[in-house]
Amino acid sequence: xxxxxxxxxxxxxxxxxxxxxxxxxxxxxxxxxxxxxxxxxxxxxxxxxxxxxxxxxxxxxxxxxxxxxxxxxxxxxxxxxxxxxxxxxxxxxxxxxxxxxxxxxxxxxxxxxxxxxxxxxxxxxxxxxxxxxxxxxxxxxxxxxxxxxxxxxxxxxxxxxxxxxxxxxxxxxxxxxxxxxxxxxxxxxxxxxxxxxxxxxxxxxxxxxxxxxxxxxxxxxxxxxxxxxxxxxxxxxxxxxxxxxxxxxxxxxxxxxxxxxxxxxxxxxxxxxxxxxxxxxxxxxxxxxxxxxxxxxxxxxxxxxxxxxxxxxxxxxxxxxxxxxx
Numbered sequence: 001x002x003x004x005x006x007x008x009x010x011x012x013x014x015x016x017x018x019x020x021x022x023x024x025x026x027x028x029x030x031x032x033x034x035x036x037x038x039x040x041x042x043x044x045x046x047x048x049x050x051x052x053x054x055x056x057x058x059x060x061x062x063x064x065x066x067x068x069x070x071x072x073x074x075x076x077x078x079x080x081x082x083x084x085x086x087x088x089x090x091x092x093x094x095x096x097x098x099x100x101x102x103x104x105x106x107x108x109x110x111x112x113x114x115x116x117x118x119x120x121x122x123x124x125x126x127x128x129x130x131x132x133x134x135x136x137x138x139x140x141x142x143x144x145x146x147x148x149x150x151x152x153x154x155x156x157x158x159x160x161x162x163x164x165x166x167x168x169x170x171x172x173x174x175x176x177x178x179x180x181x182x183x184x185x186x187x188x189x190x191x192x193x194x195x196x197x198x199x200x201x202x203x204x205x206x207x208x209x210x211x212x213x214x215x216x217x218x219x220x221x222x223x224x225x226x227x228x229x230x231x232x233x234x235x236x237x238x239x240x241x242x243x244x245x246x247x248x249x250x251x252x253x254x255x256x257x258x259x260x261x262x263x264x265x266x267x268x269x270x271x272x273x274x275x276x277x278x279x280x281x282x283x284x285x286x287x288x289x290x291x292x293x294x295x296x297x298x299x300x301x302x303x304x305x306x307x308x309x310x311x312x313x314x315x316x317x318x319x320x321x322x323x324x325x326x
Contacts, residue, residue: 005209007070010034012053013068014027015027032231040174046209048213054228057228074094075174093171095175096168096177097168097176108151109151111151112134119171131148140166143159156189158190165196175208178209181197181210190217215258218239223239224238230287234288238313242313247309247315248316249292249293249317273293284301286317304316
């Protein structure tokens with residue numbers, strides 16, 4: 001599979017300002033030197049605790065937020081160097097499904113108009129073809145075309161999320177960012193939405209960046225998984241490898257804390273103690289060292305690099321032994 005999206009050393013710092021003159025007192029580094037790629041037809045999962053920078057990273061890729069530093073290369077094009085017109089065209093190929101389907105839909109617009117809006121703005125469909133296209137999109141996400149005349153409040157939460165997915169698919173994107181797409185839904189409804197997303201991926205050849213804090217959701221959908229902590233990627237691996245043998249202590253703690261019916265009585269648990277440190281004053285060295293059960297002196301001084309410790313398994317930790325490569 002060829003690379004669809006490549007992100008290199010992407011960073012975002014937000015100024016902390018106070019007073020009438022908006023004096024900048026400090027900077028909050030929400031995303032700190034992140035690099036990864038997404039291949040065509042792939043689902044890359046991004047997992048981590050709330051406040052680690054997952055959603056910010058997704059919005060940086062869309063340029064809903066402007067990055068402080070780094071590169072975003074989509075289909076071979078430098079996104080940050082594009083003209084406003086070229087950027088508008090490129091945005092057709094990258095869409096997003098938001099976490100809360102109610103807040104992301106205009107309550108004053110009918111569902112058909114919400115889905116038709118990107119088609120009209122981008123002038124991709126003739127005036128007399130819009131209704132047909134809206135009906136096709138509603139059908140694709142499991143809704144009835146006649147429901148186009150209803151308002152968002154007349155739908156259930158799961159149905160509203162289906163509307164959000166239909167809107168994201170309206171422009172035939174190549175990459176869809178799924179920002180906690182089922183976190184506000186009941187378990188059974190969320191499972192239906194996940195299965196729908198997988199069906200749509202196969203049908204339309206989509207690539208996904210799946211952002212979630214639910215490890216079961218990530219495991220169910222992802223080909224590869226990235227683990228994020230305080231704005232940095234600490235582990236990247238194939239989904240099967242990461243869930244079978246996580247190498248970073250943070251990943252081990254996340255998996256250990258997740259509910260499981262398969263865990264044996266004698267299986268060792270890894271407990272994650274303490275709160276997530278403040279981004280205003282992040283720890284020196286390894287950012288995880290204040291909560292790590294295997295802390296050594298060098299962890300407090302030296303920041304570990306993300307290195308390949310197994311085949312296609314990358315970890316940022318001083319304490320994981322280097323794998324003897326062939």
